[in-house]
Amino acid sequence: EADxxxxxxxxxxxxxxxxxxECSQTMGHDKMYWYQQDPGMELHLIxxxxxxxxxxxxxxxxxxxxxxxxxxxxxxxxESARPxxxxxxxxxxxxxxxxxxxxxxxxxxxxxx
Amino acid sequence: QKEVEQNSGPLxxxxxxxxxxxxxxxxxxxxxxxxxxxxxxxSPELIMSIYSNGDKEDGRxxxxxxxxxxxxxxxxxDSQPSDSATYLCxxxxxxxxxxxxxxxxxxxxxx
Numbered sequence: 223e224a225d226x227x228x229x230x231x232x233x234x235x236x237x238x239x240x241x242x243x244e245c246s247q248t249m250g251h252d253k254m255y256w257y258q259q260d261p262g263m264e265l266h267l268i269x270x271x272x273x274x275x276x277x278x279x280x281x282x283x284x285x286x287x288x289x290x291x292x293x294x295x296x297x298x299x300x301e302s303a304r305p306x307x308x309x310x311x312x313x314x315x316x317x318x319x320x321x322x323x324x325x326x327x328x329x330x331x332x333x334x335x
Numbered sequence: 336q337k338e339v340e341q342n343s344g345p346l347x348x349x350x351x352x353x354x355x356x357x358x359x360x361x362x363x364x365x366x367x368x369x370x371x372x373x374x375x376x377x378s379p380e381l382i383m384s385i386y387s388n389g390d391k392e393d394g395r396x397x398x399x400x401x402x403x404x405x406x407x408x409x410x411x412x413d414s415q416p417s418d419s420a421t422y423l424c425x426x427x428x429x430x431x432x433x434x435x436x437x438x439x440x441x442x443x444x445x446x
Contacts, residue, residue: 255433272432316432323381324381329377
């Protein structure tokens, strides 16, 4: 059973606010990922990390930023939220074995008003 | 960007029938393939991994892989209403460990 946690589960926030979505995993996984998914739509990779101090942009351009200071923690930050950022954000991690599958957290559903 | 194509849905099957889901991928170097199930409003849940050509069975699920044809499929036998969900095919790029997802096929099992 994968242990990956995201907080908050739901967030409603006004335009222009700075927000940080938290993601933590307790499995010691080196690789972590952020996906964005609108309702009924595809998953899009927005950020990923191979390990501490490693961050890469994904396939979908995003105004968010990430950091990886600790192995277990991979927060995503939006400096100034806009209604176009309304979406579900899914964090995932995978283990050291090169072909390990991804395990997902429960997601954060963000609404920007 | 790597392409992962799934058969368009929605797919409606009667309870007890077999649901057949198909997926093709564009990147020949891919070696690792996964099927995820996603219930509405929930996050994807891993149900099958397959790495070698042939069939892999796990309970009512069977994954089939044909690397020469760049094709992977999922069969759900004895479909149950609880199998009603969107099924996502995912392909791992061995060079950068990025997982590319298909758009998903929504399955509805009719009681």
